Amino acid sequence: MIRIGLTGSIGMGKSTTAKLFAEQGVPVNDADQVVHELYAGSAVAAIENSFPGTAQNGVVNRTELSRQLALHPERFKELEAIIHPLVREGERAFLERQQSVGQDIVLLDIPLLFETGAEDRVDVIVVVSCEADLQRQRVLARPGMTAEKFDLILSRQMPDTEKRKRADFIIDTGQGIEEARRQVIQVLNSIRSGANEEAENHA
Structure with missing residues (x-):
């Protein structure tokens, strides 16, 4: 494949x-779409923990997160450390699914x-x-x-x-x-x- x-x-x-x-x-496995889903699911607690005030009604408020990151751009790495492993996990599952159905x-x-x-x-x-x-x-x-x-x-x-x-x-x-x-x-x-x-x- x-x-x-x-x-x-x-x-x-x-x-x-x-x-x-x-x-x-x-x-297609869309990493941006996966991130959107994580911001409304499994990444919310970890992001709120690192960036207090960004979670509202169980969803990450991207505008507030962007505001905090604009003030402290050096913290992008912190966010990436939360998100990237979860994105990779989703990608691996996608590849396994496609491989199993013989996708070329x-x-x-x-x-x-x-x-x-x-x-x-x-x-x-x-x-x-x-x-x-x-x-x-x-x-x-x-x-x-x-x-x-x-x-x-x-x-x-x-x-x-x-x-x-x-x-x-x-x-x-x-x-x-x-x-x-x-x-x-x-x-x-x-x-x-x-x-x-x-x-x-x-x-």
Whole structure:
């Protein structure tokens, strides 16, 4: 089973691209979605313990958590120490499920793939990218987003130019959805033909 690692900086169109892979029948494990579930489930008590005042009605208030982290960015590591092991646990369960049904390709949507050293957990890395101006425009159009918040998020992410250098494939989302879909199909065809060649060489 080939594990594709999908990543890209904020506003690059990663979530949309993950949906395009899903459209092609590729099961997707979305790390962001897993975190959302953890913030309403098994991570709530540990986060409230480390960041008092962030849990409300049994759910982590992301706005309050973001406020505390903006004041003390050095505490991101503390939050990651709570969240990352739980995310990995969910990922392992997802991979086991897909392996058991004979899936040939799966996609792990990992926003901080390079930053968290997740390269060794995937076979192929796909980086989603677009022009910096378009990225900024997309992010600042999000509700509750500010230029300061955007800069804080960017400061925690590896620069896009570096991600592109480390990618096996790059999908440019700046040319519209149809072009992105064409690139996704091209990437899958390339991965599958590479896997077939390898199988023939070992036959």
